[in-house]
Amino acid sequence: MNTGLVIKHTGINYIVQTGEKRVNCTLRGKLRLKEDKATNPVAVGDIVDIDLGENQKSGIIVNVHPRRNYIIRKPSNLSKQTHIVAANIDTAFLVVTLILPEIKFEFVDRFLLTAEAYHIPAIIIVNKTDLYKTYDLKQALAEFKDIYGKAGYEMLEISAIEKTNIDKLKEKMKDRVSVFLGNSGTGKSTLINCIDCSQNAKTGKISDAHKSGMHTTTFYEMFKLDFGGYIIDTPGLKGFGLIDEFEKNELYHFFPEIFKFSKNCKYNPCSHTHEPQCGVKFAVENGDIAVSRYNNYLKIINDDDAKYRY
Ligand SMILES: Nc1nc2c(ncn2[C@@H]2O[C@H](COP(=O)(O)OP(=O)(O)OP(=O)(O)O)[C@@H](O)[C@H]2O)c(=O)[nH]1
Ligand SMILES: [Mg+2]
Ligand SMILES: [Zn+2]
Structure with missing residues (x-):
């Protein structure tokens, strides 16, 4: 038996880092049934025990260690199932943009509510500040800062393209486990490449027709940062359904x-x-x-x- 860290989740398969090795793993059937409400009983950031196959190249996840914390949502409207977005994290960064794509305040508030409920410190990244040049957009930015400033949230105004305030962001991420979350196209993967050039997270475009992202990142993946710490890249979320457990x-x-x-x-x-x-x-x-x-x-x-x- 080996213990390792789940660093990637692609639908059915997980990649587990154990020592220097990266092992391609599936879930033991029993584990799949145990938490039948979760679409993914194992998430990136989990510490797991694995049984290595004879070739030592692939394995089976047989046990998940207790989590320090996690972020959980419902994927869609009437879904009965829940989805664990990431586990064992120090800071959740919500990446938003005022345009391309347009901000969705309800999404923001549902996400922040969940982070509060699970005691996960949340910081808001307002990305693409290079685009906010018109009077209206400057007003919209001031309004956004007013709303979430009053709520007590820390905010970072960032442009991944112009590399504005990247040092401030790195300071917050150093030696911690962080996750970037948000709608598709807000620049999560671009930011990861920007804070650590050794990374090669795939980035996409904004659709001309819908002015939204194209869902470029399709898996959950943890990257080790060259200045210390880890960052989890996530696929753009369409919605943030609240789980039933809240009173x-x-x-x-x-x-x-x-x-x-x-x-x-x-x-x-x-x-x-x-x-x-x-x-x-x-x-x-x-x-x-x-x-x-x-x-x-x-x-x-x-x-x-x-x-x-x-
Ligand atoms: N103008 C501007 N464009 C940006 C900035 N950051 C990212 N972009 C662009 O936004 C588009 C989407 O970026 P991605 O990094 O793929 O977005 P994502 O949040 O990872 O999207 P998903 O993986 O689909 O969730 C790309 O065309 C980026 O070049 C920024 O600071 N300013
Ligand atoms: Mg991405
Ligand atoms: Zn009252």
């Missing part, structure tokens, strides 16, 4: 600024929807909580269907 009346705990102002609510419990003298509603009226964040909170708690929509 409705606790969801506000995972919006840091809503949680903060809930201390001023007269009633306890308060759902921050209709109750009088609600500290959260006051804060929205005063502009201390962004309307878009509050509206997404309402959407998530009021409409069960919306849990699975994006």
